Amino acid sequence: MVRFLPFLISLVLTVYALFSCIQTPDEDVPHLPKLVWIILIVFVPFAGPIVWLLMSRTQVSHPEAVVRRPAASPAARPPAPDDDPDFLKSLDRYRDPRTAVQPPEPEDKPKDGDTDTDPEDGKA
Incomplete structure (x- = not known):
């Protein structure tokens, strides 16, 4: 088992570095x-993968190498629940009916020009 340990470590390093290199833009x-890095990783055991891992990590750690993306504009983000009118309207159905403010009931009186119903006999 000890005889295979260097080979196993080299294989794991190579596979990890190869996938890392392929996935890097x-x-x-x-x-x-990128093609030169892939050749170095595959054909130079230990050194190729280790150099790739070290170089790719130091490349990202430099502030000038990091691409700054603009922050999302505040208008693009959804509003907080307490600022969302639809959410606030949906809360009305969960309130206690004894404490909720009831909307005024519609009047039974016909409007001007409405001759379909006669309020005295209740027939149309």
């Missing part, structure tokens, strides 16, 4: 073209 690859 072309503009973020440090110093060399």
Whole structure:
């Protein structure tokens, strides 16, 4: 088992570094073209993957290498629940009916020009 440990470590490092290199966007690859890095990682055991991992980590840690994305505008974000009128309207159905303010009931009186119903006999 101890005989295979260096080979196993090299294989794990190579696979991890290879996937890391392949997934890195072309503009973020440090110093060399991506194809050269892939060849170094595959054909130079231990050194290739370790150099890739070190170079890719130091490339990201420099502030000038980090791409700053503009923050989302406040109008693009959804409003907080206490600022959302739809949410506040939905709370009315959960309130205690004894404490809720009831809307005024519609009047039974016909409007001017409404001759369909006769309030005295209740027939249409």
